[in-house]
Amino acid sequence: MxxxxxxxxxxxxxxxxxxxxxxxxxxxxxxxxxxxxxxxxxxxxxxxxxxxxxxxxxxxxxxxxxxxxxxxxxGPVQSVALFSKLPVARLDQATVLLTASSRTSVALLELLCREVWHVRPRFAQARAEASDLDALAGLPHDGVLVIGDPALLLAARGTATYPHRVDLGDAWKRWTGLxxxxxxxxxxxxxxxxxxxxxxxxxxxxxxxxxxxxxxxxxxxxxxxxxxxxxxxxxxxxxxxxxxxxxxxxxxxxxxxxxxxxxxxxxxxxxxxxx
Amino acid sequence: MxxxxxxxxxxxxxxxxxxxxxxxxxxxxxxxxxxxxxxxxxxxxxxxxxxxxxxxxxxxxxxxxxxxxxxxxxGPVQSVALFSKLPVARLDQATVLLTASSRTSVALLELLCREVWHVRPRFAQARAEASDLDALAGLPHDGVLVIGDPALLLAARGTATYPHRVDLGDAWKRWTGLxxxxxxxxxxxxxxxxxxxxxxxxxxxxxxxxxxxxxxxxxxxxxxxxxxxxxxxxxxxxxxxxxxxxxxxxxxxxxxxxxxxxxxxxxxxxxxxxx
Structure with a gap:
């Protein structure tokens, strides 16, 4: 097995x-x-x-x-987060990169955008493991969904690049209570x-x-x-x-x-x- | 079997x-x-x-x-309903009879009272099958939970005795969206x-x-x-x-x-x- x-x-x-x-x-x-x-x-x-x-x-x-x-x-999960240069309400038509390592959190982000924040970003897939974070910074984008250990690392780097960090566990809990x-x-x-x-x-x-x-x-x-x-x-x-x-x-x-x-x-x- | x-x-x-x-x-x-x-x-x-x-x-x-x-x-189920002489918001300390024929809808009513309407009625069990409806009228009460065919029959009799009819399927849907x-x-x-x-x-x-x-x-x-x-x-x-x-x-x-x-x-x- x-x-x-x-x-x-x-x-x-x-x-x-x-x-x-x-x-x-x-x-x-x-x-x-x-x-x-x-x-x-x-x-x-x-x-x-x-x-x-x-x-x-x-x-x-x-x-x-x-x-x-x-x-x-x-409630908050810490390791599944949208790191954004803009407030979520301003992400309409903005470019949001999605980690290629996840499926569930990508679907959750898309639901939140459509049903809660009422924005339609342009989504694009990107590699977002720990070793990819520097390369990621060189890609043009307004926000990026990162999961797992790299999300913890990126959060630890502080708020200079991404002043808006949305924890997807927290956002779901606020939306549904679940x-x-x-x-x-x-x-x-x-x-x-x-x-x-x-x-x-x-x-x-x-x-x-x-x-x-x-x-x-x-x-x-x-x-x-x-x-x-x-x-x-x-x-x-x-x-x-x-x-x-x-x-x-x-x-x-x-x-x-x-x-x-x-x-x-x-x-x-x-x-x-x-x- | x-x-x-x-x-x-x-x-x-x-x-x-x-x-x-x-x-x-x-x-x-x-x-x-x-x-x-x-x-x-x-x-x-x-x-x-x-x-x-x-x-x-x-x-x-x-x-x-x-x-x-x-x-x-x-949404509305028709056949699971609280028939009440008072608006639900006024059922605190009021007497509400509960059909002996149901368990789930009794629990649902208790949840709605506690968590949505914020009232604490005094609950008492009663028989509420079709053949019991006349006897039920003789019991002192402010409201009664009836399910199944007798609930349909009681609704068909009109609103004279119970001006307030709360459909529990509808109340749940409004509360949870589910x-x-x-x-x-x-x-x-x-x-x-x-x-x-x-x-x-x-x-x-x-x-x-x-x-x-x-x-x-x-x-x-x-x-x-x-x-x-x-x-x-x-x-x-x-x-x-x-x-x-x-x-x-x-x-x-x-x-x-x-x-x-x-x-x-x-x-x-x-x-x-x-x-």
Missing amino acids: RLGRIGYINCYPVYGAIDGGAVTAPAELVTGTPAELNDLLIAGELDVSVISAIEYARHARDLVLLPDLAISCD PFVFAVWAARRTADPAAVRAIHEALLAARAWGLAHLDVLAERATRATGVPSDECRAYFAGLDYALSYKHLAGLTDFFRRLAAQGIVPDGSLQFLQVA | RLGRIGYINCYPVYGAIDGGAVTAPAELVTGTPAELNDLLIAGELDVSVISAIEYARHARDLVLLPDLAISCD PFVFAVWAARRTADPAAVRAIHEALLAARAWGLAHLDVLAERATRATGVPSDECRAYFAGLDYALSYKHLAGLTDFFRRLAAQGIVPDGSLQFLQVA
Whole structure:
């Protein structure tokens, strides 16, 4: 079995125990950006992976969700943000670059522009990983959507280039009152259910270890990113890794809005059967 | 296998084909009020049944949901209403009778009172089936929550006794912007999955027949209730029997509000696995 793993520190609370050997996952780990893992899972190159919420909705017929596991926030998320030279209300016809590494937050930004801010920027895709940030500055643009560790790094650089920083978790919460689910874990429907259940159990055990060792993980996150450890610790505190009713309410509210626009097929949620 | 069936006309679009012989369900049918069926399913006396949404949340560990099947509205529902002698804003400390036949709409009314109208009525349970409506008039009260056919009958009597009629589907929609899911279909987790899947397929086939024959069903509903057939037809038009993202958004939003109040355990949705 091949299990997808995002390298961003937001996944440390779930994968940290596996990386450090505290929990053994019965699978070979494959690391990538969210967008890379999405495509590999859909292509059948992975059996189980963390994937963008929207990609579950796009491919729900081929996938089953892993119960009680997701990456969400209930307010500011820190690591998914629009960095803008203009206030959002002035982004009509402005150029906004979109990280190529994300799908869900791109769809969320487009919803916010259309339905909340009532602006129609011109969107263009761009690379926006940590090593791309300097090159990004050389591209003509009014705003840029950045996710993950590079978003934390860019925020740490201060407000000179982008005086307007909109946290997309916060914007969603203000709009809907709900948590926002960025990523879920899914398995291919054709994967062996017993093997998927074993991976699911390992992931839940790893999450339990991770949530009990956030200080250790914050230190590791600092070594990986250079972001101070108290900021990493505060970042973890704003994330949530469960998938209960309030998260499902946020997830399905996002999906119904996307389905209403024809962006994803209308559908339902199918979970892996567990005892 | 024993399959629960609500006698109200709101279930005709699903059960009408089975009642009339157009579709055969591989089960013995048991007819009751929603509250009766809830208790029979939880007690293990039924294998599959339509049940109150809230009862699924209360007993989620013992049940699996049947995919793509529910009773919901996306705005006024007609048949779930608070009939009141006073405007809702004046119901603080007033006496409101609650039909003993419902669980979900009772919880919805309590949420609306607390979180939207900011009143705390004194609630008391009462029988409110069609044959109880005259006796109900003799009980001292300021308002009464009635569901199903008796709600349609009481509305048809006009506004003399209750000048204020609040449609709970409409009130929910105004509050949240979402559909409200009153009932879902669930099976006991221990029931044979193949037999449950066969019943599920029969129910979906029956729904397809029902939605294609709403005029026939409206005539039957008139014979059963005395409500004019164009009103029955309009009533059916306001109901929805699917369970896709927008319905799931309404359902989980209701559940998260109940869980936040401690009224139901926090949890997730578990569906029967189908191909």
